[in-house]
Amino acid sequence: MRLITTLFGKMGEWSKKYANLPDRYIDRISERVLWRPPPGKPQYLNRKIVANRKLYYSIHRPWTTHFQFQNWILKHRQWYPLEPIKDWSFFRGDRVTVLVGPDKGKQGIVHDIIQERNWIIVQGLNTKAVIFDKRKNFPGICRRIEQPLLVNVQVKLVDPSDLNATSIEWRYTEQGERVRVSLRTGRIIPIPVTSKETVDYKSPDIYVEQAKDTTADDVKELTFEAKLKTFEMDIMDKMDIKEDRIPKESYWY
Amino acid sequence: MATFTKIVQISRAVNNVTKLFTNLVLSQNINSVRSSMFIQSCKINVYAMQKWFKLFRMPTLQCGLIHTTSKRNDLMEFFDDPKNWDKDKVRVGRSWRKDELRLKSNEELHKLWYVLLKERNMLLTMEEIYKQEHKYFPNPERIDKVEDSMANLESVVRERNRAYYMLETGTTGERPVSLRYSPLGLRYRYRLRQYSRPKHANSEWHKTHKFGYGGYAVSKFLRLYREKLWNEKRKSRNRQINRVATLMRIFPNLDMEAVKEQYPLADIEKVKKLRKTDGHFVRD
Numbered sequence: 001m002r003l004i005t006t007l008f009g010k011m012g013e014w015s016k017k018y019a020n021l022p023d024r025y026i027d028r029i030s031e032r033v034l035w036r037p038p039p040g041k042p043q044y045l046n047r048k049i050v051a052n053r054k055l056y057y058s059i060h061r062p063w064t065t066h067f068q069f070q071n072w073i074l075k076h077r078q079w080y081p082l083e084p085i086k087d088w089s090f091f092r093g094d095r096v097t098v099l100v101g102p103d104k105g106k107q108g109i110v111h112d113i114i115q116e117r118n119w120i121i122v123q124g125l126n127t128k129a130v131i132f133d134k135r136k137n138f139p140g141i142c143r144r145i146e147q148p149l150l151v152n153v154q155v156k157l158v159d160p161s162d163l164n165a166t167s168i169e170w171r172y173t174e175q176g177e178r179v180r181v182s183l184r185t186g187r188i189i190p191i192p193v194t195s196k197e198t199v200d201y202k203s204p205d206i207y208v209e210q211a212k213d214t215t216a217d218d219v220k221e222l223t224f225e226a227k228l229k230t231f232e233m234d235i236m237d238k239m240d241i242k243e244d245r246i247p248k249e250s251y252w253y
Numbered sequence: 254m255a256t257f258t259k260i261v262q263i264s265r266a267v268n269n270v271t272k273l274f275t276n277l278v279l280s281q282n283i284n285s286v287r288s289s290m291f292i293q294s295c296k297i298n299v300y301a302m303q304k305w306f307k308l309f310r311m312p313t314l315q316c317g318l319i320h321t322t323s324k325r326n327d328l329m330e331f332f333d334d335p336k337n338w339d340k341d342k343v344r345v346g347r348s349w350r351k352d353e354l355r356l357k358s359n360e361e362l363h364k365l366w367y368v369l370l371k372e373r374n375m376l377l378t379m380e381e382i383y384k385q386e387h388k389y390f391p392n393p394e395r396i397d398k399v400e401d402s403m404a405n406l407e408s409v410v411r412e413r414n415r416a417y418y419m420l421e422t423g424t425t426g427e428r429p430v431s432l433r434y435s436p437l438g439l440r441y442r443y444r445l446r447q448y449s450r451p452k453h454a455n456s457e458w459h460k461t462h463k464f465g466y467g468g469y470a471v472s473k474f475l476r477l478y479r480e481k482l483w484n485e486k487r488k489s490r491n492r493q494i495n496r497v498a499t500l501m502r503i504f505p506n507l508d509m510e511a512v513k514e515q516y517p518l519a520d521i522e523k524v525k526k527l528r529k530t531d532g533h534f535v536r537d
Contacts, residue, residue: 021394022347022348022394022397022398022401024397024400024401025393025394025396025397025398028397079496081496081499081500081503081504082500083500083503083504083507083508084500084507084508084511084512084514084515085508085511086508086510086511086514152504200344207346209346210344210345210346211334212345212372213345213346214346214349219349219353220353220356221356222356223356223357223358223361224355224356224357224358225358228417228420228421229359229417230413230414230417230418230426231359231362231363231410231413231414232414234359234360235359235360235363238359238360248449249449250447250448250449251447251448251449251450251451251452252429252445252446252447252448253445253446253448253452253458
């Protein structure tokens, strides 16, 4: 049971893809630590007390201050019914048709994915006007902010052959590749290249190596040889450290 | 020293020699200034440091002759490259994966560990300094990337050692663990320790390590504790049943396999018969 709750507490694969952040960082920044042992005091056990509360996911991502503020206030959040989805089939850069709201029937490009709520954000569509910085002597600045759309009800993918909305199915090609197939025309809807894009690079193969990065060739180089030695024994041999002291008899209990 | 270099210049015997001498003098100056700066200033200011760097850190001929990676065995190794001090974003790659570390020899892993350790020290120092300056630390996930790599490296080393001990002795060679009951009747993993005295001769150990349970109070506690655990389990099952019923009511074409995966405690066939699952649509 605990395993299941932890699994559902995690973020979806596609919603953290673009930010390109390690899981350890996301966990560290989104957990709410109530107490941690003071530094430099060995008399305390190295254990922290974390609020055992489910995180509330909205359009704000966990690495933003908005998210932390939303989760910091102790507000009881109602359970929101969420249709379980086995295969996520909306990716960044996909063309979709909006089925509801003021932009009903319009087509747009998927800009952001929030898998925890089954949401996508379509660029420039389904917007809400928000007035920022309104004061007595200043009318404020109006900005249109995209609102999320539910993937199972409110949007549909667009078939690239005739540019009309269609429902899809995941199937295998003869080469064993898993593809999305339009149910209406039977055409393959390719996964866009933009789905691999992150803040750091447009696509993984054109990533520019930085000063401190290990080059790909160095990473792939095989230097390991199997020897009948432990790690410590091997290092001691390499550094010419000889250990001939006989340890005293000891008891494990 | 200055007069000596002048004499050499006048003689013009070898031009390179003079260069070497002047550079030697320069490099000595750098060292003296550097050490005195650190003694004088207790609080290290990033921007003061940067200015000072621009003034004194000049490329010397020595560095040109012996081409190696920059080796600075001084306190500045705790700080990031001064080029990065003003940057809002410092780009780095991802962390080392276990499969990549498995390719590397023990010696290389040993070296990599120290590279990572130094990097982590540097990042923690920089984080602290940015905090003191009330500024945002650029890309704080770098610390987590380094820590991930370190954890992966440790687990690969552990894997290798375990393989050796399993081959040689048939045991893992790690600290042994046994399941014991605490005086409250709760089972836990007791990690054994190494002692120089045998167990029967160690009376202090027996005083501080009590295992096993008994008595009326403990059995009452255990009864209530088990009831609490059972109630939690029962509540979570009921919650899952109610949630599945709500989902069935709201969404007409639910993927039942995905529901079963997400709510394993709910009996789907039973939930289908509930009044709660009737939605406002015609079901096929």
